[in-house]
Amino acid sequence: MSDPREAAASVVDPEIRVITIDELGILRAVEEDPASGRVVVTITPTYTGCPAMDVIRADIRRALAAAGHPDAEVRTVYSPAWSTDWITEAGRAKLAAAGIAPPAPAPRGGTVVPLTLAVRCPRCGSPETEQVSRFGSTACKALWRCRSCREPFDHLKAL
Numbered sequence: 001m002s003d004p005r006e007a008a009a010s011v012v013d014p015e016i017r018v019i020t021i022d023e024l025g026i027l028r029a030v031e032e033d034p035a036s037g038r039v040v041v042t043i044t045p046t047y048t049g050c051p052a053m054d055v056i057r058a059d060i061r062r063a064l065a066a067a068g069h070p071d072a073e074v075r076t077v078y079s080p081a082w083s084t085d086w087i088t089e090a091g092r093a094k095l096a097a098a099g100i101a102p103p104a105p106a107p108r109g110g111t112v113v114p115l116t117l118a119v120r121c122p123r124c125g126s127p128e129t130e131q132v133s134r135f136g137s138t139a140c141k142a143l144w145r146c147r148s149c150r151e152p153f154d155h156l157k158a159l
């Protein structure tokens, strides 16, 4: 049997295959129920209704079974809500390398800055970007285009 946290953390996001659910910040906890010995994994979806979550739940159970922990339970918690702040530095770098604009960290102190101000082109870094479609290659991403280099890119939706 191998470490259940390691097994769960190695699961990649089914839509953005370059990043793990740990790097994306949706893996909240991996615990072993002392009574039953079952592994309980807690995840927080990136946004409510993301269809990828069913795939992620199945992938976690499969990874844990392969690591010697059958019958793992995956719990979904919505509070506190996932925020793009939870994406790790390594995760942000991977998203940028894959041409996906990582959402900027939310500003501290309660001032809400519209996300559109923070979307930079992942290829040339230009802030001159525009949203083309609310839905990109998947429901969790929006399609944007850079006005400087004219390249379209996916932008992860932030809450």
Ligand SMILES: [Zn+2]
Residues within 6 Å of the ligand: 121, 122, 123, 124, 125, 126, 146, 147, 148, 149, 150, 151
């Ligand atoms: Zn550009």
